Amino acid sequence: MSLPVRLDEDGAAAPPRDNGELAFGAPWESRLFGLTMTMVEAGRLDWEAFRQRLIGRIADWERQAGGEPWNYWQRWREALEDSLEAAELVAAPEIEELARRLAERPHGHDHHHDDRDHHHDDRHDDRHHDDHHHHDDRHDEHHP
Numbered sequence: 001m002s003l004p005v006r007l008d009e010d011g012a013a014a015p016p017r018d019n020g021e022l023a024f025g026a027p028w029e030s031r032l033f034g035l036t037m038t039m040v041e042a043g044r045l046d047w048e049a050f051r052q053r054l055i056g057r058i059a060d061w062e063r064q065a066g067g068e069p070w071n072y073w074q075r076w077r078e079a080l081e082d083s084l085e086a087a088e089l090v091a092a093p094e095i096e097e098l099a100r101r102l103a104e105r106p107h108g109h110d111h112h113h114d115d116r117d118h119h120h121d122d123r124h125d126d127r128h129h130d131d132h133h134h135h136d137d138r139h140d141e142h143h144p
Contacts, residue, residue: 004041012058013051016072028103029073036080045083053086054079 007022008014015033016023024030039045057075061068068074 003037005037005047008051012055015076024073025071026073027105029076032073032077032080036076044089045080045087049086050079050083053082057082 022030022033024033036045036050040047040050054076057078058072061070061075
């Protein structure tokens, strides 16, 4: 995989790795990373400014020892939210709504397949439909 930036290999901003590969504990973490890299590559996010915000968020967490359990990607999310707000690309309430909707996606939604493997029918799968179109939140009542 070719990234638009060089990631830190050690220090506070270094992402978790397993056998040299980036390590993600949940689908949202890899989605978040991919979104960040896409924004950097598109010139919508300044990597060094984001990196400094990430280091700051990690330092904030360290100062609050005994608080929320450690999760590198949670600090990444906070730094990305800070960066998006600073660039006036999106407001905090919009970020919270997007984060909620991404968290509600079922496991395996991001898998890659071709039409021969299986088929999503938008008429019967509201979750798939909701990911691609604005919807009325009342439809979310039946989602876990």
